[in-house]
Amino acid sequence: MRSIEQIIESTETLINNKTGKSLSFIQKAVLSASLLETKKSYGQIAIENNYSENYIRQLVAPKLWQLLSTTFGEKVNRTNCRAVLEQRLDNSSLQTISQPTQMRQKINLEPPEGQVPLSSTLYIERNVEQVCYQVILQPRAFIHIKAPRKMGKTSLMTRILAYGSSRSYHTVRLSLHRAETEVFSSLEKFLRWFCTNVTYQLGIKSKLDEYWDEDMGDLMNCTIYFQGYILQEISTPIILALDEVNKLFEYPQLTRDFLGLLRSWYEETRDISIWQKLRILIVKSTDIYINLDTNKSPFNIGLAIDLPAFTRLQVEDLAQRHGLQLTTLQFEQLMAFTGGFPYLVRLAFYHSVKYKIPVDTLVQNATTATGIFSEYLHNQLHYLLQNPDLVDGFQQVIRLTVPITLEQEVAFKLKSLGLIYMEGKTATVSCGLYREYFSDYLTKNTVILNHS
Missing domain, CATH: 1.10.10 (Arc Repressor Mutant, subunit A)
Structure with missing residues (x-):
């Protein structure tokens, strides 16, 4: 009789041969727990591996059973997995097991620059995605994501927007770094730029001049444009994602006015139902160092996500997805050297796989002029x-x-x-x-x- 470790190893080999995919750390944990005679519940698996039960139950497990069903050509689930896997593995010659690892392992290697594509197998979830997906579907949703540069904020934002799109929500994505300096020269210029871009991305006709009355004031004009036109014109909820909001912090008064405006829209959702169609997602690289009135700040409402670095388990998961086998000492050295920063870890793994250089060698030469981190x-x-x-x-x-x-x-x-x-x-x-x-x-x- 095969041990659980042998079943998982042989199963992953077969998956690699047939699909080019590999099992993630948490998928292996679910499979291992499901192969026990006394099966662990999804709740137990979640607690033991520091994941949410909903994430295990709604995302990890279904994808795992679908992958196994596709690989073995018959339905595999938590109840029958041991019987099916043992039978199919025993009946199969598994000739591919004897093949060299580099022949059977297919890695979809991607440069670590920029956001991680939606289709990427190298995106590592950090236990916040499922929470964001649930919140963004709620009326009055307001999410703000904060993390240093190159920590994966935009990749997370993109997935929240994609999740909303899958539920037939309209999505608008604005990066403030793409606005010219002139846009920030006055509140009127900024708000008109803001409204124009939202209108364009929603695919509706711009009616700014019809709604903009200089006697009303810019903040009121923007509010009326959204309430009286945009939210009336669009029947389904809108997710408005603002990336690199910290760009605003260079303009203190503009920051106070605009962030106060967003906060006022959130407050409007209590009494004016049409505002509940607007879901707001803010992404920034730093805490705000400008004094804001507590009652006008959008950062003490809604859901705050301080995106963390990768944990040791998540780095191990990413290494496996790159087809890398590191020793315990190598993992410890890598974590100490990179702090688990996603970009630094991915850069090391990318160069290790592409140029066949041991990770510890890359780390040793990291700060030299020719090291992988030099640029x-x-x-x-x-x-x-x-x-x-x-x-x-x-x-x-x-x-x-x-x-x-x-x-x-x-x-x-x-x-x-x-x-x-x-x-x-x-x-x-x-x-x-x-x-x-x-x-x-x-x-x-x-x-x-x-x-x-």
Whole structure:
């Protein structure tokens, strides 16, 4: 009789041969628990692996049973999986098992730049997706996602929008980084740009001039345009996603007015039902360091998601999807060096697979001029050097081995770059890569920087 580990190994080999896919960590956990004589419930599996039960029950398990059913050519479920797998594996010669791993493993390798495509097998869920999917379908939905650069915010936003589209919701996606500087020169210009783009993406005729009355004020004009035209014209809910909202923070008064406007729309949903059709999703790279009236801030309402770095289990899952087998020591070194930052981990795995270089070798050469992180580190340095206060603040963090307190705006901007972790009001370097690279650079260039 095969052990559970042998069944899973042989099953994954067959899946690789037939579909080019591999089982994720959590899929293996569900399958392993389902192969036991006394099967574990989805609730038990969720608790043991730090996932939500709904995520296991509604997404992981159905996809797993469908994949197995497709692979074995008959219906496989939680009840019959052991009997079916043992029978089919025993009856099959499984000639492909004897093939070299590199011959049977098909990796859909993707560059780690930009958002992860919706169809990608390399997207790692972080236990927040299912919550966002449920919330965005509710009237009065308001979600704000916060995380440093290259942490996967836009990839998550895209999936929320895709989920809404699958439910026949209209979706509008605006990135504030795509707006010209002139757009931010006045509240009127910004709100007209905003309304025009929303109208265009919804595929309806622009009627801005019909609704815009200079005597009413820009905030009221924008509100009337949405309530009296856009929400009347569109019959199904609209998900309005605003990416890189932190771009606004460069314009304090504009920020206060626009964020206050969004908050007022949320409040309108209590008494005016038509506003319940508008679901808002805000994505930003940093905390806001501009003083906002508590009653006008949109960041103390709705669902707040502070997107975390990858956990050790999620990094292991991603390694498996790249066809990589790392030792416990290699995983520990990688986690310490990258802090679990998604982009850094994916960059290491991408180069390891594409150029057949061991991950630990890549890590050892990471901060050199020819290392895989050199371009990324140079870009981070460029952002840092734009503001002498950031350099001073980061130097303080690097010099000390204990958490320190920084001026609020400096701390928020360093956090938006991913250079520091904030716990309460104290800051520490976020990963070994940054400590090693910036400590060396800033030490060598302190004199130059102080006199620049």
